[in-house]
Amino acid sequence: MNExxxxxxxxxxxxxxxxxxxxxxxxxxxxxxxxxxxxxQHSYPNAKPIWKGAYLGVPLVNSHTHLDLGYAKTFRGPxxxxxxxxxxLSGQRGLDAAASAFGKVPQSIVGDxxxxxxxxxxxxxxxxxxxxxxxEVLGLLPPEKENELxxxxxxxxxxxxxxxxxxxxxxxxxxxxxxxLSPSLMIGLVELAHDMGLPLQIHAxxxxxxxxFFVRRTGPLYDLFKSQGWPVDMHPKGLSPVAxxxxxxxxxxxxxxxxxxxxxxxxxxxxxxxxxxxxxxxRSNEHLGAGLPPYDLYKKHNVNISLGTxxxxxxxxxxxxxxxKFLAKHGYDMAETVTWAAGNAYHNLSLxxxxxxxxxxxxxxxxx
Numbered sequence: 052m053n054e055x056x057x058x059x060x061x062x063x064x065x066x067x068x069x070x071x072x073x074x075x076x077x078x079x080x081x082x083x084x085x086x087x088x089x090x091x092q093h094s095y096p097n098a099k100p101i102w103k104g105a106y107l108g109v110p111l112v113n114s115h116t117h118l119d120l121g122y123a124k125t126f127r128g129p130x131x132x133x134x135x136x137x138x139x140l141s142g143q144r145g146l147d148a149a150a151s152a153f154g155k156v157p158q159s160i161v162g163d164x165x166x167x168x169x170x171x172x173x174x175x176x177x178x179x180x181x182x183x184x185x186x187e188v189l190g191l192l193p194p195e196k197e198n199e200l201x202x203x204x205x206x207x208x209x210x211x212x213x214x215x216x217x218x219x220x221x222x223x224x225x226x227x228x229x230x231x232l233s234p235s236l237m238i239g240l241v242e243l244a245h246d247m248g249l250p251l252q253i254h255a256x257x258x259x260x261x262x263x264f265f266v267r268r269t270g271p272l273y274d275l276f277k278s279q280g281w282p283v284d285m286h287p288k289g290l291s292p293v294a295x296x297x298x299x300x301x302x303x304x305x306x307x308x309x310x311x312x313x314x315x316x317x318x319x320x321x322x323x324x325x326x327x328x329x330x331x332x333x334r335s336n337e338h339l340g341a342g343l344p345p346y347d348l349y350k351k352h353n354v355n356i357s358l359g360t361x362x363x364x365x366x367x368x369x370x371x372x373x374x375x376k377f378l379a380k381h382g383y384d385m386a387e388t389v390t391w392a393a394g395n396a397y398h399n400l401s402l403x404x405x406x407x408x409x410x411x412x413x414x415x416x417x418x419x
Contacts, residue, residue, distance in 0.1 A: 053078040055098040059088050060418070062386060064108030064393045066406035075107075082411050103418050106389065109405045110417045112182065112396030113158040113371040115252065115309050115330040115359025119144040119170050121152025123364035127338045130258035131271035137364060146173055152362075153178065156369040162252065162307075162330070162359060162400050164225050168207065175214040175222070183400045184220050185252050186211070188240055189227035191282050197236045205243055212247065221250075221402070226301075228254040229292045230264055230272065233285045234299050241301045250305055250401035252330065256292045256318065257310035258341045265292050293318035302327045307399045309359070312341045316348055323352035328399045331391075334377050335361035343381065357396035358388065372419070 059074040065085065074088040076095055084091060092100070122143045126136050146169045161182040165171045174184040188204055190197070204224075211222040226232050226240040244251045256262065263270030268288050276283045286295060293314055296302050302325035311322070311329045322329070331344050349356055358374045360366045367373075371392050379385045397404045407415050 053080065055083070055095055057088065057091050057095065057098045057100045058103050058107060059100070060103045060105060060107035062106045062108070062389050064106070064389055066109040066394055066397075066404055077413055080413060082407060082409050082413065082415075084409055085407075106417065106419050108389075108417060109393050109407065109415075110160055111158050111371050111389075111392045112160045112162070112357065112400065113156060113359055113369065114162045114307075114357040114392075114396045114399055115164070115332055115361060116152075116156070116161060116369055117164045117166070117362035117364070118149040118152040118156075118161075118369075119146075119165055119167055120362040120364045121148035121150075121155075123362065125338070125367050126364055128340070129271060130260045130339045130341065131275045133339050133365065134272075134275060140364065146170055149173065152369060153180065155363075156180075158371055160396075160400075160402075162223075164252065171207075171211055171222070172214075174220045175211060175216070178220065181218060181220055182402065183223040183250055185223040185225035185250075187225045187227055188236075189231040190236060191231070191233055191285060192236065194235065197233065197239065200236070201239045201243065204240065205247075208243070208247060208249065212249075223250040223252065223401075225252045225254075228257075228261075229286065229295055230261060230276075234287075237296075237301050238299050241303075241306075244305060245303070248305075250307065252307050252309055253296065253301070254309045255296060255311060256308070256313045257336070258339060259313055261292055262313045265290060265295060291315075291318055293321055297321045297325065305401065307357075310336060310341070310344070311349075312336050312344045314345065314348070316352075319345070319348045319352050319354060322349075323354050328355040328357070328395075330357050330359045330399060331374075332359045332361040332366065333374055333381075334367065335365040337377075338365050346383070355395050355398055356391045357399040358392045 063073045072085050076084040145167050149170045159180045164185050164187045166187045224244040260270045260272040264272040304326035307328040309330045360369050378388050
């Protein structure tokens with residue numbers, strides 16, 4: 052029989068919010084007991100205490116990235132210039148870039164936004180990862196073109212839904228952002244996701260430029276639209292991006308907003324009232340001059356927060372642990388933020404919660 056060991060770490064997370072347990076008993080193969088280190092030492096005096104490092108617990112989740120931007124160089128600068136930069140990368144996006152980036156993601160559970168059909172096929176049929184692959188749709192189109200796009204999107208989603216495997220990646224939908232879709236197309240896509248029972252991710256309230264575009268029709272994003280010849284009068288003027296999404300019925304329990312930086316308390320209250328969630332990508336937001344979300348407001352209104360890296364185009368790595376370290380440098384308690392990445396993230400991706408208990412194999416744990 053293997054020697055009994057008591058494993059602990061700086062951070063111990065079972066996947067259950069608020070758990071006070073901080074150690075486990077193992078024979079090196081399975082988990083035998085879980086509890087406080089003091090109580091386990093009393094119950095198993097011959098077990099050898101072993102400190103495992105910074106973290107011991109359920110697998111962390113990277114709740115938001117764009118792997119098909121995997122060949123990009125990391126950009127620093129204004130949000131409108133970043134949009135121009137991403138547009139310039141269109142020819143580099145695809146399966147090769149996604150596969151290359153996937154090898155650089157330490158987390159096996161990912162919320163990935165895919166803009167190429169072959170990337171979704173690859174996720175569902177070939178990767179060893181799990182999580183959700185969100186099909187991204189955007190467009191400022193005339194009504195007849197919107198209907199064609201909606202029909203094509205439904206057809207693709209139905210095919211991909213039939214390809215899902217138990218324990219493997221699931222399919223989701225990402226209507227890109229309030230500013231990049233007409234109201235009717237945004238409504239149609241959200242209704243399609245509801246009809247098919249799919250999780251949604253929508254980029255929203257990411258930058259001051261987005262806020263100025265919606266509230267005042269001014270600023271760098273407005274200037275970008277004008278320079279590209281894109282329509283600037285499709286959206287109602289005077290509403291924040293969050294209030295706009297609420298106004299057209301695009302929020303709900305299936306919706307996770309990505310970024311959510313430029314919000315006030317009324318915006319956060321709206322998000323909470325609709326049961327929507329937040330994925331924060333703090334290093335990406337810093338690189339694009341957006342700042343950090345008002346996490347205290349989100350916590351005050353009980354909005355579920357998780358963490359993502361965003362793409363390599365705006366973040367220096369695809370490791371969500373680097374988001375934890377970044378937030379720690381800004382004064383946030385890692386015991387709390389690791390809960391965002393380890394517990395909340397499963398809920399935000401509409402995945403079953405992961406926990407561990409006596410009898411489970413040690414291989415179920417993440418240790419670093």
